[in-house]
Amino acid sequence: MLAAIILVWEVVCRALHVSDFIFPAPSAILRSLGQYAGPISGHALQTFWTTMAGFAIGVGVGVALGVIVGSSRLMYTALYPLMVGFNSIPKAAFVPVLVVWFGIGTVPAILTAFIICFFPITVNVATGLATIEPELEDVLRALGASRMDVLMKVGLPRSLPFFFASLKVAITLAFVGSVVSETVAANEGIGYLMMSAGSQMRMPLVFAGLIVISVMAMAMYVVFAAMERRMTGWATRGMDARA
Amino acid sequence: MSDAFVEVDKVDLAYDEVSGNAIEDVSLSMKEHEFIAMVGPSGCGKSTFMKLCSGLRRPSKGQVIVEGREVSGPLKIVGMAFQNATLLPWRTTLDNVLLPLEIVQPYRATFKRDRGKYALKAKELLHSVGLDGYENRFPWELSGGMQQRVSICRALVHEPKLLLLDEPFAALDAFTREELWCILRDLWMLKRFTVVLVTHDLREATFLADTVYVMSKRPGRILARRVIDIPRPRELEVTYTDKFVSIVHELREHIGRIRKA
Numbered sequence: 001m002l003a004a005i006i007l008v009w010e011v012v013c014r015a016l017h018v019s020d021f022i023f024p025a026p027s028a029i030l031r032s033l034g035q036y037a038g039p040i041s042g043h044a045l046q047t048f049w050t051t052m053a054g055f056a057i058g059v060g061v062g063v064a065l066g067v068i069v070g071s072s073r074l075m076y077t078a079l080y081p082l083m084v085g086f087n088s089i090p091k092a093a094f095v096p097v098l099v100v101w102f103g104i105g106t107v108p109a110i111l112t113a114f115i116i117c118f119f120p121i122t123v124n125v126a127t128g129l130a131t132i133e134p135e136l137e138d139v140l141r142a143l144g145a146s147r148m149d150v151l152m153k154v155g156l157p158r159s160l161p162f163f164f165a166s167l168k169v170a171i172t173l174a175f176v177g178s179v180v181s182e183t184v185a186a187n188e189g190i191g192y193l194m195m196s197a198g199s200q201m202r203m204p205l206v207f208a209g210l211i212v213i214s215v216m217a218m219a220m221y222v223v224f225a226a227m228e229r230r231m232t233g234w235a236t237r238g239m240d241a242r243a
Numbered sequence: 244m245s246d247a248f249v250e251v252d253k254v255d256l257a258y259d260e261v262s263g264n265a266i267e268d269v270s271l272s273m274k275e276h277e278f279i280a281m282v283g284p285s286g287c288g289k290s291t292f293m294k295l296c297s298g299l300r301r302p303s304k305g306q307v308i309v310e311g312r313e314v315s316g317p318l319k320i321v322g323m324a325f326q327n328a329t330l331l332p333w334r335t336t337l338d339n340v341l342l343p344l345e346i347v348q349p350y351r352a353t354f355k356r357d358r359g360k361y362a363l364k365a366k367e368l369l370h371s372v373g374l375d376g377y378e379n380r381f382p383w384e385l386s387g388g389m390q391q392r393v394s395i396c397r398a399l400v401h402e403p404k405l406l407l408l409d410e411p412f413a414a415l416d417a418f419t420r421e422e423l424w425c426i427l428r429d430l431w432m433l434k435r436f437t438v439v440l441v442t443h444d445l446r447e448a449t450f451l452a453d454t455v456y457v458m459s460k461r462p463g464r465i466l467a468r469r470v471i472d473i474p475r476p477r478e479l480e481v482t483y484t485d486k487f488v489s490i491v492h493e494l495r496e497h498i499g500r501i502r503k504a
Contacts, residue, residue, distance in 0.1 A: 133329070135325060135327055135329045136329050136331070138299065138323075138325070138329075139323065139325075139342075139397075140342075140346060141299060141317055142297045142298075142299055142317050142321060142323045143317065143319060143321075143343050143346045143347050143401070144316070144317040144318070144319050144346070144347065145346045149346055153331075153345070153346075154331065157331070157333045158333075160333075232333075234332040234333045234381060234383070235332070237383055
């Protein structure tokens with residue numbers, strides 16, 4: 001499928017003599033990748049680790065908030081509107097504020113990644129917890145289990161499928177966050193690379209940057225999908241059986 | 244002080260003011276090691292009565308006294324099994340059976356240290372219900388009847404004095420049901436815990452219980468009390484004898500009258 005798309009892309013670009021400036025052909029992009037492999041990998045690494053750092057914070061905060069919101073009716077109704085409101089603010093608008101507070105470069109990238117990606121995690125964990133079958137809880141409560149017991153033994157395991165689903169969304173968002181931040185104000189990272197390449201009219205390099213980002217995001221997606229399959233095989237067994 | 248193990252004294256329970264009393268003026272007393280059954284039409288409050296005995300709910304009026312003390316919260320000497328086995332799908336059968344031991348004191352405190360010993364006890368229970376070799380399977384790999392058996396093992400693993408069964412066999416086919424009656428009967432004869440069995444099935448109640456209580460339509464009241472004087476041990480054959488049939492018939496009349504009323 002992918003090969004077919006690349007082939008068509010290449011053919012169209014050659015046949016219609018599309019200028020490199022508008023829409024580079026795959027061969028041109030590959031050439032750029034090869035030519036600038038050193039700098040590209042340097043910037044890619046920067047983007048990667050800032051994204052992972054922001055993502056890690058996002059997971060921590062997302063799960064904690066999700067547990068608070070999902071466990072209590074009161075918290076659910078109180079915090080949800082606040083979070084939705086917060087999440088509706090375009091994060092690109094945030095970056096200048098973060099730069100003023102923390103300076104150019106790494107910290108705003110990490111923070112932007114974190115701010116963008118924690119919300120889906122919170123929503124999913126909260127939903128997972130709020131929808132536990134009461135019968136499961138009753139079994140434990142009849143034994144005198146505390147709320148913490150019920151959470152640790154039933155609530156969180158039950159919510160794992162929801163959690164992993166949100167991880168797959170959150171990781172892509174985290175990449176968006178850090179790249180956006182780098183685009184606006186940074187000296188390193190793929191976002192910065194794309195900005196400066198664009199300003200020098202080196203479009204193949206820009207596209208190369210794009211491809212590097214999506215490869216990284218896809219790789220992480222695959223990692224989480226594998227973890228999900230191992231840890232929540234019980235939940236997708238219906239799907240696996242039908243396959 | 245009566246020698247009753249469980250005493251329910253003029254109890255009302257309403258879930259909320261709008262729907263009124265689910266059960267009303269219910270009084271009964273059970274001796275230790277007794278096997279009692281509650282039968283009645285749908286919605287008569289049998290499950291509500293269960294929640295009372297287990298301490299999951301408190302009465303709106305009246306008292307529930309277990310072992311001489313008023314019930315004010317969930318009791319750890321109670322084991323419960325419901326109509327849905329509700330096994331945790333991410334745990335193996337063995338881990339599901341061990342679950343109560345991770346929660347109830349004094350087992351909980353020594354769980355890590357004595358896990359091997361507890362696992363042996365759990366395996367022994369699984370063996371006694373005929374589930375040898377299934378310890379490492381997951382719940383979805385078991386049939387409905389097998390899951391119910393696991394559920395009963397889970398209810399018994401912490402050696403409760405009181406076993407509450409809320410229509411545990413209702414979702415099973417007739418043959419599996421009769422098989423599980425015998426398994427429950429044998430377990431009870433061996434360990435002699437006190438049992439409250441809620442069921443729709445009059446034959447089940449008559450076969451297993453010492454005493455059967457009939458509840459009315461909502462708000463549930465105790466309408467009748469029938470001591471089952473068929474000698475033990477009871478084999479399945481006894482369900483075809485005249486005496487058995489006439490007892491079931493008598494219970495059926497009670498229920499029929501309730502349903503018509």
